[in-house]
Amino acid sequence: MTSAMEPHAAWQKRYERERKARLEAEAIAEKSTRELYELIQNLKKAAAELRQAKEAAQAASVAKGNFLANMSHEIRTPMNAIIGMTELVLDTELTDTQHEYLAMVREAGNSLLSLLNDTLDFSKIEAGKLELDSDVFGLRERLGDAMKSMAFRAHGKGLELAYHVHSEVPDALLGDASRLRQIVVNLVGNAIKFTTQGEVVLDVACTSQTDATADIHFTVTDTGIGIPANKLESIFDSFEQADMSTTRQFGGTGLGLAISSRLVELMGGRIWAESEPGRGSGFHFTVKFSLAAERPSEAQPPQTVFPHDVRALIVDDNATNRLILNEMLSNWGMQATSVATVAEGLAALRAAYDARQPIHLVITDCHMPGEDGFDLAEKINRNSQLADIQLIMLTSGSEPDDIRRCEQLGVVAHLLKPVKQSELLDAIGLALGLQVTEAEMPLEEARKLGALRILLAEDSIVNQKLALGLLQKHGHDVTVANNGKQAVAAIDGECFDLVLMDIQMPEMDGLEATAVVRAKEMKSGRHVPIIALTAHAMAEDRERCLKAGMDGYVSKPIRARELFDTIAALIATEVPAQSGKTPPAMQGQATTEPATSADALIHWTVALQTAQGNQDFLKELVQLLLEESARLFVEIHAAIKEQDAKTLQRAAHTLKSSLKALGASSVAQAAERLETIGRENRLSDANAAASLLHQRFDPLKIELLAFLAGETTIA
Numbered sequence: 246m247t248s249a250m251e252p253h254a255a256w257q258k259r260y261e262r263e264r265k266a267r268l269e270a271e272a273i274a275e276k277s278t279r280e281l282y283e284l285i286q287n288l289k290k291a292a293a294e295l296r297q298a299k300e301a302a303q304a305a306s307v308a309k310g311n312f313l314a315n316m317s318h319e320i321r322t323p324m325n326a327i328i329g330m331t332e333l334v335l336d337t338e339l340t341d342t343q344h345e346y347l348a349m350v351r352e353a354g355n356s357l358l359s360l361l362n363d364t365l366d367f368s369k370i371e372a373g374k375l376e377l378d379s380d381v382f383g384l385r386e387r388l389g390d391a392m393k394s395m396a397f398r399a400h401g402k403g404l405e406l407a408y409h410v411h412s413e414v415p416d417a418l419l420g421d422a423s424r425l426r427q428i429v430v431n432l433v434g435n436a437i438k439f440t441t442q443g444e445v446v447l448d449v450a451c452t453s454q455t456d457a458t459a460d461i462h463f464t465v466t467d468t469g470i471g472i473p474a475n476k477l478e479s480i481f482d483s484f485e486q487a488d489m490s491t492t493r494q495f496g497g498t499g500l501g502l503a504i505s506s507r508l509v510e511l512m513g514g515r516i517w518a519e520s521e522p523g524r525g526s527g528f529h530f531t532v533k534f535s536l537a538a539e540r541p542s543e544a545q546p547p548q549t550v551f552p553h554d555v556r557a558l559i560v561d562d563n564a565t566n567r568l569i570l571n572e573m574l575s576n577w578g579m580q581a582t583s584v585a586t587v588a589e590g591l592a593a594l595r596a597a598y599d600a601r602q603p604i605h606l607v608i609t610d611c612h613m614p615g616e617d618g619f620d621l622a623e624k625i626n627r628n629s630q631l632a633d634i635q636l637i638m639l640t641s642g643s644e645p646d647d648i649r650r651c652e653q654l655g656v657v658a659h660l661l662k663p664v665k666q667s668e669l670l671d672a673i674g675l676a677l678g679l680q681v682t683e684a685e686m687p688l689e690e691a692r693k694l695g696a697l698r699i700l701l702a703e704d705s706i707v708n709q710k711l712a713l714g715l716l717q718k719h720g721h722d723v724t725v726a727n728n729g730k731q732a733v734a735a736i737d738g739e740c741f742d743l744v745l746m747d748i749q750m751p752e753m754d755g756l757e758a759t760a761v762v763r764a765k766e767m768k769s770g771r772h773v774p775i776i777a778l779t780a781h782a783m784a785e786d787r788e789r790c791l792k793a794g795m796d797g798y799v800s801k802p803i804r805a806r807e808l809f810d811t812i813a814a815l816i817a818t819e820v821p822a823q824s825g826k827t828p829p830a831m832q833g834q835a836t837t838e839p840a841t842s843a844d845a846l847i848h849w850t851v852a853l854q855t856a857q858g859n860q861d862f863l864k865e866l867v868q869l870l871l872e873e874s875a876r877l878f879v880e881i882h883a884a885i886k887e888q889d890a891k892t893l894q895r896a897a898h899t900l901k902s903s904l905k906a907l908g909a910s911s912v913a914q915a916a917e918r919l920e921t922i923g924r925e926n927r928l929s930d931a932n933a934a935a936s937l938l939h940q941r942f943d944p945l946k947i948e949l950l951a952f953l954a955g956e957t958t959i960a
């Protein structure tokens with residue numbers, strides 16, 4: 246029994262041992278699981294806390310950005326009032342001391358305002374709220390305007406300010422022009438601020454170009470104090486200045502470059518600086534712009550050329566200016582030479598005269614060391630051999646007397662430096678008796694137009710002459726109005742095929758005049774095509790013109806190709822083989838017989854078929870068409886004005902169907918074009934198409950009215 250118990254006890258003992266061990270292992274496992282669970286819980290909690298902290302930090306940063314943005318925005322309003330009111334008081338009678346104190350208030354106000362603007366921009370960028378616009382703009386014109394706005398500051402310090410856009414740089418770009426201006430103004434402003442002597446130059450080159458984009462490299466160089474090598478990178482950080490001790494001398498906050506560098510980044514480019522302390526700095530930035538597909542002709546530098554035998558001499562002591570002017574003139578096909586002094590200039594003029602190659606045009610800087618531009622003008626005037634020379638003077642605008650002296654000396658034009666290409670082109674046109682021609686004259690388009698009666702509303706004598714020259718050369722009959730009021734009166738009294746309307750005119754501007762004309766046309770049912778003459782090729786300008794009821798636009802200075810292409814696009818189809826001066830709107834007026842040719846406005850046989858051969862019913866249909874079309878035209882114009890593509894499509898469609906039913910197929914085609922424009926949402930083409938529709942519909946209306954009056958008999 247004992248022996249039988251023995252193994253059992255041993256087994257039990259082992260069992261107990263194993264059970265204990267198992268229990269212990271289980272306890273350990275349970276403890277570890279619990280500990281692991283706790284660890285995971287703790288980790289989760291820590292992660293949640295971390296996330297919360299991060300979110301709180303982000304929210305705080307956004308809130309800080311928003312607060313800064315809101316505050317700086319809010320402070321700007323009273324700030325503007327303070328500056329504005331101070332300016333008003335400054336215009337009243339004050340003692341010298343009062344004037345001095347208030348001038349200081351205004352100055353302090355202005356610096357505070359620019360600081361606010363910087364803070365607003367910076368906080369907007371930091372809060373990720375700054376969005377770039379994308380519009381078509383003309384690079385040369387925009388940069389020219391920006392540089393001109395800095396001219397006063399530069400010339401006030403006796404600095405030369407120049408800008409040079411290389412000829413290969415495309416002009417019509419798509420991007421945010423005002424932010425580009427901000428960067429340029431900041432860099433050029435700094436360059437002027439930190440330079441006491443010499444020049445500040447903006448150079449613009451194209452480093453690579455595809456069919457769709459262009460990489461543009463901007464460089465602003467100066468001959469100023471320079472920046473130490475160890476500061477070249479940090480100056481792009483916010484609130485960093487190369488030399489804090491200069492703050493008092495030059496002012497500033499250290500935000501300008503930080504903003505510029507963020508803006509360049511947003512534009513997909515790079516910004517950097519190089520400098521040699523004591524010799525000057527060069528600030529570079531690159532931007533990749535899309536090319537504006539809308540205006541391919543503008544994507545090239547201006548094609549205008551002068552006759553090859555025009556010889557020009559440039560007299561300027563500044564080598565950069567000589568280079569820039571020389572390049573511009575050569576690009577326009579002139580024979581240009583340049584010299585640095587008045588003595589050299591006179592020698593060159595005499596030598597050219599002796600060689601029977603006289604110089605036609607002199608472009609001279611006004612202020613030069615030693616003998617200046619006025620001395621040159623006087624000497625040219627005194628020499629009878631040089632009497633035919635035309636003079637253009639480049640002034641810095643700092644001397645109020647300059648303009649009067651220019652006039653006394655018979656200078657054709659005086660231009661404020663830095664000169665914009667478009668201004669120089671206009672001035673040369675004026676100086677040379679407007680011998681502006683095009684590289685290739687658009688004879689084909691011009692010939693197709695026949696002779697038109699055109700009203701030219703333009704206050705600038707130069708542009709009047711230029712446009713008159715171009716238009717009359719092609720046989721058009723041109724009436725001139727000097728302002729918007731005169732234009733409206735002329736359109737009231739006479740029937741024109743086309744109006745060329747300047748935008749900025751005294752008395753009544755072009756937009757207002759167009760609105761008046763269009764309002765009157767609501768009653769008369771007529772529609773005279775109006776082409777705007779705009780100083781800028783900016784998309785927003787074009788939008789404004791089209792919204793005001795204009796049908797197209799041409800940018801100034803007027804170039805023959807662009808002008809005739811635009812006119813042709815608007816009305817060429819309407820005057821195919823016309824030789825006389827009958828305006829398109831008058832066609833068909835003499836129709837007493839039903840038209841039968843292929844170009845007939847209305848196929849009466851088709852119309853009669855639609856009316857089931859019943860003349861009375863046809864009269865009812867015609868009456869209905871007239872009433873319906875009047876309503877639909879109102880709808881079409883409202884839809885274009887409100888940019889409502891759907892309504893435009895529907896109204897044009899209804900009109901097309903009615904016209905087709907009555908066999909007025911060419912007018913129906915014009916309506917169909919408008920319908921397609923609505924469907925494809927191409928509203929920028931709508932005004933031109935609506936104008937064409939009007940031109941075709943007007944004579945049809947006359948014929949329909951003649952039919953209703955019983956003047957037309959249908960076999």
Ligand code: ADP
Nearest residue numbers: 435436439480486487488497498499500501502
């Ligand atoms: P601010 O001009 O308001 O101080 P910026 O951010 O525009 O701020 O410039 C930062 C600093 O970079 C300036 O304070 C100056 O020290 C240096 N700097 C910028 N441009 C030039 C320049 N053209 N020549 C010399 N120093 C410059």
